[in-house]
Amino acid sequence: MNHFTFVLKSAIEDFSRNKGRTFLTSLGIVIGVLSVVILIAFGLGLRKYINDQFQSLGSNLIRVVPGQILRSGGFSSTGSMTTIRFDFRDILKLERVKSAEFVIPIVTRSITVSMGKGTEPATLYASTADIFLALNLKAQHGGIFTKNDVDKRSKIAVIGPKIAVKLFGNEDAAIGKNIKIDSQTFKIEGVLEAKGGGGFGGPDLDSFIYMPHTTAQVFNPDKKFYAIIVKSKSDINIETAKQEVKTAMLKRYKEDDFSVIDQAELLGAIESIFGVMNTVLVAIAAVSLVVGGIGIMNIMYVTVTERIKEIGIRRALGARTSDILLQFLVESVALSVLGGLMGLGFAYLIVFFIQNFFPAYIDLNSVVLALGVSSVIGIVFGVFPAKKAANLSPIDAIRSE
Amino acid sequence: MIKLQNVNKSYQLDDEVIFIALNNINLEIEQGEFTSIIGPSGSGKSTLMHIIGLLDQPTSGLIFINNKDVSKLNDNELSSLRNTFVGFVFQQFNLINKLTVLENILIPTIYTRSKLEFDPIEKARYLLKRFGLETKEKSFPNKISGGQQQRVAIARALIMTPQLILADEPTGNLDTKSGSEILKLLHELHEQEKMTVVIVTHDPNIAATTNRKIEIKDGKIQ
Numbered sequence: 001m002n003h004f005t006f007v008l009k010s011a012i013e014d015f016s017r018n019k020g021r022t023f024l025t026s027l028g029i030v031i032g033v034l035s036v037v038i039l040i041a042f043g044l045g046l047r048k049y050i051n052d053q054f055q056s057l058g059s060n061l062i063r064v065v066p067g068q069i070l071r072s073g074g075f076s077s078t079g080s081m082t083t084i085r086f087d088f089r090d091i092l093k094l095e096r097v098k099s100a101e102f103v104i105p106i107v108t109r110s111i112t113v114s115m116g117k118g119t120e121p122a123t124l125y126a127s128t129a130d131i132f133l134a135l136n137l138k139a140q141h142g143g144i145f146t147k148n149d150v151d152k153r154s155k156i157a158v159i160g161p162k163i164a165v166k167l168f169g170n171e172d173a174a175i176g177k178n179i180k181i182d183s184q185t186f187k188i189e190g191v192l193e194a195k196g197g198g199g200f201g202g203p204d205l206d207s208f209i210y211m212p213h214t215t216a217q218v219f220n221p222d223k224k225f226y227a228i229i230v231k232s233k234s235d236i237n238i239e240t241a242k243q244e245v246k247t248a249m250l251k252r253y254k255e256d257d258f259s260v261i262d263q264a265e266l267l268g269a270i271e272s273i274f275g276v277m278n279t280v281l282v283a284i285a286a287v288s289l290v291v292g293g294i295g296i297m298n299i300m301y302v303t304v305t306e307r308i309k310e311i312g313i314r315r316a317l318g319a320r321t322s323d324i325l326l327q328f329l330v331e332s333v334a335l336s337v338l339g340g341l342m343g344l345g346f347a348y349l350i351v352f353f354i355q356n357f358f359p360a361y362i363d364l365n366s367v368v369l370a371l372g373v374s375s376v377i378g379i380v381f382g383v384f385p386a387k388k389a390a391n392l393s394p395i396d397a398i399r400s401e
Numbered sequence: 402m403i404k405l406q407n408v409n410k411s412y413q414l415d416d417e418v419i420f421i422a423l424n425n426i427n428l429e430i431e432q433g434e435f436t437s438i439i440g441p442s443g444s445g446k447s448t449l450m451h452i453i454g455l456l457d458q459p460t461s462g463l464i465f466i467n468n469k470d471v472s473k474l475n476d477n478e479l480s481s482l483r484n485t486f487v488g489f490v491f492q493q494f495n496l497i498n499k500l501t502v503l504e505n506i507l508i509p510t511i512y513t514r515s516k517l518e519f520d521p522i523e524k525a526r527y528l529l530k531r532f533g534l535e536t537k538e539k540s541f542p543n544k545i546s547g548g549q550q551q552r553v554a555i556a557r558a559l560i561m562t563p564q565l566i567l568a569d570e571p572t573g574n575l576d577t578k579s580g581s582e583i584l585k586l587l588h589e590l591h592e593q594e595k596m597t598v599v600i601v602t603h604d605p606n607i608a609a610t611t612n613r614k615i616e617i618k619d620g621k622i623q
Binding site for chain 1: 421451454456457460476477480481483484485489491496497499500504507509511512513557561
């Protein structure tokens with residue numbers, strides 16, 4: 001048996017004899033690793049969630065919005081300050097862009113829907129019939145509105161399943177019923193399939209109410225659009241399409257007045273915000289790892305003082321200063337890695353339960369990080385007590401009582 | 402085998418007072434001797450033993466082991482000599498209580514840097530059997546008697562086959578019967594294996610059983 005395995009074995013035996021003390025000593029590391037791993041798992045889950053949401057929205061979509069909302073990868077703080085709003089002339093112009101498959105205007109507003117006595121907050125989303133194609137929306141019951149409805153300004157609406165359930169008890173029951181928005185009455189033409197979403201600050205797509213933009217002019221008398229969505233032809237590079245859209249828009253507006261963004265850019269911007277938030281949270285959690293390390297250092301100093309005699313005996317039997325150093329370092333690293341493993345174990349349990357309602361997950365990187373960081377903490381905070389032990393003179397150590 | 406030349410050891414107690422523990426010691430111990438160092442408490446006999454055992458270093462003077470000056474060796478070299486050349490037996494036994502009897506005996510073998518020419522566990526078991534402790538292998542030191550603990554300590558001192566056994570009041574914490582058994586054991590090692598043994602004691606009866614007596618008083622050899 002070599003020295004290292006002997007020392008490791010006796011450290012582990014020592015821990016199993018002092019389970020309570022060992023647990024309390026490494027508790028700081030347990031909590032530190034637990035919170036860091038959980039927060040990383042949440043960050044990963046959030047990213048996955050956002051990605052999935054964007055995937056479900058359909059691809060090859062280019063959004064034209066007023067103002068500069070994205071700047072160097074993040075959301076601009078001065079964004080959306082410009083007051084320009086698009087109108088039908090912009091739609092006509094964009095429809096002439098070669099790479100555009102179709103162009104749809106978006107009018108959106110927060111509204112209150114009522115049916116009999118019940119009222120529900122919702123988001124109105126008014127556009128052309130192509131909106132269903134662009135956003136991958138399908139009717140679960142009834143149908144969607146058509147180009148004909150847009151031309152005739154039909155007073156109909158297609159509603160999200162959540163609104164349907166809230167107002168009518170189930171999705172099926174909503175078809176053909178009337179709802180009221182600002183004293184205007186609309187007939188429900190269809191109920192959409194559930195998309196998920198909402199609950200984490202994102203739009204709850206299942207609570208949207210869709211109607212022809214022509215119909216929605218009652219809420220939007222100046223006939224201006226909040227945004228325009230251009231779906232590019234699938235065989236055309238999205239960057240080329242964006243450039244063409246931009247060139248078309250520049251004929252009327254200044255460069256700073258509008259933004260042309262695609263899904264990937266938007267996704268990147270959202271991810272970078274959550275990335276920064278997550279990093280800050282993880283950094284705060286990492287403070288508890290340092291506190292945990294100080295706890296270990298404290299106990300290691302106590303251990304060294306308690307075991308001066310043992311150190312003296314070992315020195316008398318031929319242990320070198322490096323042997324004593326190694327012994328105490330192995331103990332502090334073992335303590336800290338043990339804490340790291342326990343923290344990881346608890347984190348797995350918690351994430352396992354969280355997965356019932358949120359796609360958080362622990363990846364290999366977090367495992368490596370947790371174990372790496374706890375070993376480093378064991379070394380950094382163990383080295384001072386271990387040095388103290390190693391530098392004791394053999395004669396002073398063995399004479400101590 | 403061991404030669405001390407003009408060895409002095411003094412301690413600075415405070416700014417003014419210097420305590421002289423050893424005063425110009427000249428001493429030679431030959432291979433195969435059974436020697437006692439005897440003196441009252443405070444005479445410097447323990448300091449002398451610590452210096453011979455390379456646990457402590459003299460303030461001045463030279464120490465030769467097998468004609469090699471060891472006064473200028475660094476800590477690693479001294480540790481190696483303590484590991485292979487000397488076997489310590491202490492009055493307080495100095496076993497590590499959280500390790501088993503067997504593990505205690507094995508401690509010196511884990512600190513050696515040269516390749517062992519024996520199987521450590523086999524040899525430890527042989528020594529346990531020889532000292533009548535074969536059933537105590539897995540016991541912890543605080544669960545066995547003082548006499549048994551001291552025999553474990555002697556087994557530990559012997560595991561590396563040292564050239565010198567240094568015993569500091571080996572019977573001081575034992576009853577008369579166990580004490581004389583330990584003394585008998587040390588004599589056997591000397592007679593049967595030609596082991597060099599040095600016993601530090603204040604007890605003239607023990608000193609009387611040794612071949613050679615070195616009397617020390619106030620840090621000086623009488």
